[in-house]
Amino acid sequence: MQKTWQLKPIPEEKVPSLSASLGISPFLTRLLLLRGLETPSDINNFLSPDIRHLFSPFLFSEMRPAVDRILRAAKNHERILIHGDYDVDGITGTCILLETLWNLGIEADYYLPDRLKEGYGLQPETIRSMASEYNLLITVDCGTTAVDSIQRANELGLDVIVTDHHDPGSERPPALAVINPVRNEESYPFRTLSGSTVAWKLASALRMASHHAGSELEQLEIAVLGLVADIMPLQGENRTLFCLGQNRFEHANRPGLSALMELAKVHPQHITPHVIGFQIAPRLNAAGRMEHPRLALELLLTQDETHGWELAQQLQELNNLRKRTEQQVFEAACGQVRQNLLDQRSDRLLMITGRDWHRGVLGTVAQRLVQQFGKPVFLFSLENDTAIASIRSSEGANLIPLLHHVRAYTLSCGGHATAAGVKCKQDQLAQLETALYEAGEREWSEQRPSPLRIDTPLPLEQIDENLMTDLSRLEPFGSANDEPLFYTKTVLGGYGAKIVGNNHLRLTFQHPRGLIHAIGFGLGSKLDQFDGSELEIAFHCRYNEYQGRREIQLYLRDIRPTTLPSSGSISSRPPANSISQQSHIHSLTREKLGNIYRLLNKTANESLRIPREHSYLLAQLEKISKTEFTLALKIFVELDLVHLEPDQIIMKKVAVKKDLSDSPTFRSLQQRNTLSS
16 A cells, blocks of 8 residues: 655744744754744753753652652661562663662662563562562552552551552552652653653652762663663653763763673764664563563673673573564464464454464564554464463554453453553453454554655755754654654656665665765665656655765655655645756667667567566666666557566567657657657
8 A cells, every 4th residue: 555645734934933033944943843842942952952951850749758768768777679670661770779779878679570470560479578578669660550569568568669650540559659750640740751760860869868979960871771762752851861861871880781782783972762772772671571681680780891791692692582583473473364364354453363472572573563564463372271462553543442342351451552461361362352353343443554744845955964964953863753754856867776685775866956865775666666757755864974985865765756646735735846857867778778679589488478587687787777677668568569467578579660759658758858869
């Protein structure tokens, strides 16, 4: 299905005054407005993150009683336990509070649950053993909905402080303090902190109350790992936290983290959300997915270089195992869909089951399947007499109503709008599946591919160093601060277009000031659509650095001939590029067309057939680009010289000489001066 393109609406009436008052370009002003920044103070805070923009941790309504209880525990030599979670957000938050308490001379231990054996959160069965050894329990990234477990802790004389960022239930847990920015009664001015940054706020409050000497930004490099790994929006206070934290990696005294970054080929000066999300966080998460999360925590805590290197290598190996296991489960799940025609059972969702699939990778595989099939996925692993699922949603499909519909058939279920989990008895699975399909029909409209949301049209001739400087001021890009996506109409120039690597598209575009190179990853199949006419492209602007050279390059998200139907918002805008129709696209002469036709005749077998892949290879040997070859085939089809099938070219027997001018494509190219007589 052709993906639609949509232009984001821009309040153009606000651009001139904001641009003038702030002394920034109209281009940058438009991109800031698209991020919901409409006042000079909001824009200045966004463009110039500063420690003064951080909110005091004591703005949390229950921060003071939490700090007082911890300091009283320290004074009375009580034992404290930090209960974290098995993902990066929970591990990093645990690291922050442990180090803070140790640095303040407070005795503390930690507990991280086993993902496969215990699951998420405070479990009632573990509370008894905790109460027998500790006086105070502090949760990280969990606890907001653990009402029964915390009630049990109170009965056993164990005080509890909750630090969390998950949505609350209908009842407040009976904890001494609940530090969670999303509680309805919470007065803290920023709601979308991660579990790690909530823990960092508590650590900051403890340092302030203890008059601890040291940097105000201590441990912030650890906090931003959890912030990015949990895909929290990089706006408001989160943007400030990240910008301040990313500068601390280079000088952080953490041998284990340094070793992990070295193995991941990450330079500490080049920390971005993308680097954390795709290179550092997966290695830390591999501990909880494939073995135990304490390995990642020990790596962050250790001050021993040898031990740090050993732990980094262990996490590297676990991550490689995770990738292999994930690929095996993904391929098996796709096989189930093909063999059993599962995607035909419902237009709204996809339910897939497999025997003993590794639970540690179900979530990441489910997300890949959403991208593959374009609808929410319920991915079940059958283990003994139970079925355990990870659920991932597609855009616009809220999982919560469906969970309510199927709760009667489950042993447990929970989550939020885009990710959830379910556990049920296998003999209930058929009823659960029926209920899911019925609920999907009622609750969700038909799933459609998410549109490409374009920030603004951008003529290629306007791309220069000044524009790239403006774009750099919007960094770091990440959740809720997406890299700007642009649109224009253009034509091929220079070397045209060709497929490189694993189905990637390398192109050169022409504009009034010269040429610009582009790469389209995974877009090689689009090449057959090009016929020499004008193209529409959706693209990002980035620098490409290679062998000491640095140049601006376009990174294509999509490309299509201008003749294809486009969304109303795109087509209603004036053309974004004023490139002359006289631009030279190809050097496809009459002589070259004759050479291509003779090549086809010479290559055809007795039945006048030629495998397409063979013909493309022969064309390359004759120094004919695939773009020219494809265009020549179109001309030959119009002249009834050849017939094209998906995998082969069929030559036709011709008794009468054909006139190239009878081809509409040839005439069009002649009019553009693309062909020479």
